[in-house]
Amino acid sequence: MMNAPATPTEVEARIAKAPRVEGGPTAVPPGAVDTPFPADSFRPAATSGPAEADGTSMPTRDAELVRRSLAEIEPIADRVTSYFYALLFLRRPELRDMFPPAMDTQRDRLLAALLAAAGHLDDAPALTAYLTALGKGHRKYGTRADQYPAVGEALTGALARYATASWDAETEAAWARAYATISRIMIDAAAEDERTAPAWWQAEVVSHDLRTPDVAVITLRPDRPYPFLAGQYTTLETPWWPRTWRPYSFASAPRPDGLLSLHVKAVPAGWVSQALVHRARPGDVLRLGPPTGAMTVDHAADSALLCLGGGTGIAPIKALVEDIAEHGNRRPVDVFYGARHGHDLYEMDALARLQKTFPRLSVHPVTGERGRLPEAVRSAGPWQERDAYLSGPLGMVRRGVDVLRGAGVAAERIRHDFPTEPALAQPGQLRSGACMARTPSMLPSR
Numbered sequence: 001m002m003n004a005p006a007t008p009t010e011v012e013a014r015i016a017k018a019p020r021v022e023g024g025p026t027a028v029p030p031g032a033v034d035t036p037f038p039a040d041s042f043r044p045a046a047t048s049g050p051a052e053a054d055g056t057s058m059p060t061r062d063a064e065l066v067r068r069s070l071a072e073i074e075p076i077a078d079r080v081t082s083y084f085y086a087l088l089f090l091r092r093p094e095l096r097d098m099f100p101p102a103m104d105t106q107r108d109r110l111l112a113a114l115l116a117a118a119g120h121l122d123d124a125p126a127l128t129a130y131l132t133a134l135g136k137g138h139r140k141y142g143t144r145a146d147q148y149p150a151v152g153e154a155l156t157g158a159l160a161r162y163a164t165a166s167w168d169a170e171t172e173a174a175w176a177r178a179y180a181t182i183s184r185i186m187i188d189a190a191a192e193d194e195r196t197a198p199a200w201w202q203a204e205v206v207s208h209d210l211r212t213p214d215v216a217v218i219t220l221r222p223d224r225p226y227p228f229l230a231g232q233y234t235t236l237e238t239p240w241w242p243r244t245w246r247p248y249s250f251a252s253a254p255r256p257d258g259l260l261s262l263h264v265k266a267v268p269a270g271w272v273s274q275a276l277v278h279r280a281r282p283g284d285v286l287r288l289g290p291p292t293g294a295m296t297v298d299h300a301a302d303s304a305l306l307c308l309g310g311g312t313g314i315a316p317i318k319a320l321v322e323d324i325a326e327h328g329n330r331r332p333v334d335v336f337y338g339a340r341h342g343h344d345l346y347e348m349d350a351l352a353r354l355q356k357t358f359p360r361l362s363v364h365p366v367t368g369e370r371g372r373l374p375e376a377v378r379s380a381g382p383w384q385e386r387d388a389y390l391s392g393p394l395g396m397v398r399r400g401v402d403v404l405r406g407a408g409v410a411a412e413r414i415r416h417d418f419p420t421e422p423a424l425a426q427p428g429q430l431r432s433g434a435c436m437a438r439t440p441s442m443l444p445s446r
């Protein structure tokens with residue numbers, strides 16, 4: 001039997017009194033706080049709801065109510081995030097072990113995705129594509145369908161606490177429907193994926209080549225075939241930091257021998273990148289999540305390509321060029337390859353070799369301070385008729401997108417896997433596989 005619900009303020013007061021634990025937002029004895037909202041409200045919809053794959057969108061009124069509360073919490077997203085996780089782990093302490101030991105830099109992703117998805121309820125195709133990739137990706141965390149209601153309750157508990165001006169029974173009901181829709185799409189996608197793909201792959205390091213003092217090219221042999229498209233990325237977990245997953249792009253098109261290669265730059269104090277560059281050795285075994293990402297090439301198109309790769313951002317660009325060359329495509333490709341110093345342009349030789357087999361490739365090395373790469377591209381235009389691909393530090397990608405838009409390249413021709421807006425993206429910005437959630441680990445690190 002359920003106890004009388006505690007108000008959000010009561011919940012927070014109890015959380016504030018509770019002892020803090022290392023790595024988690026707050027620890028409170030199990031059962032210390034009642035559930036303010038009945039769990040049944042957040043059960044996944046029985047069948048895919050408003051934003052279904054058939055293109056039916058969430059009723060506009062619900063979307064409007066959801067957006068109103070989103071707008072209210074946007075300036076205080078950090079506090080909402082802390083409260084969300086505190087509620088989640090308070091009520092379901094056993095879920096804490098699924099998350100990384102240190103959640104300080106990463107924790108906003110789950111909530112930010114929920115909020116971004118809820119803000120796109122009336123954009124069914126984009127929402128479905130995004131949540132399908134997310135649901136599949138959650139299999140590697142061991143997420144189960146019966147855990148979704150707890151996340152929904154924590155979400156609504158946090159919204160009720162912080163969206164005070166817009167929160168009422170109608171808004172709460174709209175959020176319950178929204179969450180049911182979101183979770184149903186993710187759960188269905190995971191179940192469908194389970195029929196054909198593993199939750200993760202194990203991959204053995206077969207070679208480790210230090211190309212600069214802080215960039216390693218790592219070659220992996222997956223334990224079973226790993227299907228992906230050139231330009232995509234994976235997420236990986238190392239044995240040294242369990243449950244800490246980071247995205248890395250594939251540095252070549254799919255190879256006949258099935259091996260995978262990654263370029264990793266060790267960032268200062270970076271948990272995963274330092275381990276991959278300075279600790280990993282042949283024989284070590286990593287775990288890989290499923291491939292994802294929107295930087296793929298449509299081989300039916302014939303427009304010329306413009307690619308910007310900064311630092312290890314050259315990895316997926318090289319994969320794309322290989323893919324185009326292998327398809328016998330005759331599209332011209334211009335690659336602008338940027339780094340601070342000439343010796344950091346560690347893939348120049350590989351690109352020169354590619355040029356021999358694919359003469360329609362032009363490579364433009366750019367060195368110098370931040371901002372040089374987009375500026376070099378701007379001055380070398382015109383680019384209006386190009387399909388553009390960008391990969392590298394977040395700042396470079398953002399500036400690059402601005403430059404390309406300013407040069408007349410249509411938004412739908414520009415592809416990258418970073419958000420150009422912070423956490424709550426604008427409607428229409430959700431793309432399959434693109435991570436919409438703001439995360440410090442996406443900050444300049446390549």
Ligand SMILES: Cc1cc2nc3c(=O)[nH]c(=O)nc-3n(C[C@H](O)[C@H](O)[C@H](O)COP(=O)(O)OP(=O)(O)OC[C@H]3O[C@@H](n4cnc5c(N)ncnc54)[C@H](O)[C@@H]3O)c2cc1C
Pocket residue numbers: 105233246247248249250262263264265266267268269270271272273274312313315417418435440441442443444445446
């Ligand atoms: C789609 C996608 C594809 C990616 N592909 C690649 C790839 O192919 N190769 C690659 O090397 N990386 C790639 N990254 C970045 C990668 O996922 C990690 O973010 C990066 O390796 C840092 O992770 P970490 O665990 O080492 O650092 P974290 O432990 O996440 O960060 C440690 C601290 O360092 C800060 N920090 C991060 N970068 C820097 C920096 N450059 N300078 C100073 N402080 C910093 C963080 O904010 C944090 O405070 C990609 C990211 C995305 C989103």
Ligand code: HEM
Pocket residue numbers: 095098099100103106107109110111113114117134137138141143144147148149151182183186243244245435437
């Ligand atoms: C509709 C519901 C949910 C949404 C929108 C969502 C969204 C996200 C996002 C965007 C991330 C960031 C990494 C990634 O893209 O995979 C993430 C990570 C994660 N999610 Fe979810 N999630 C949801 C439900 C759940 C549930 C029910 C669980 C199980 C308890 C869960 C467990 C996790 C874990 C363990 C991580 C890894 C955290 C990290 O790496 O810091 N999620 N989630």
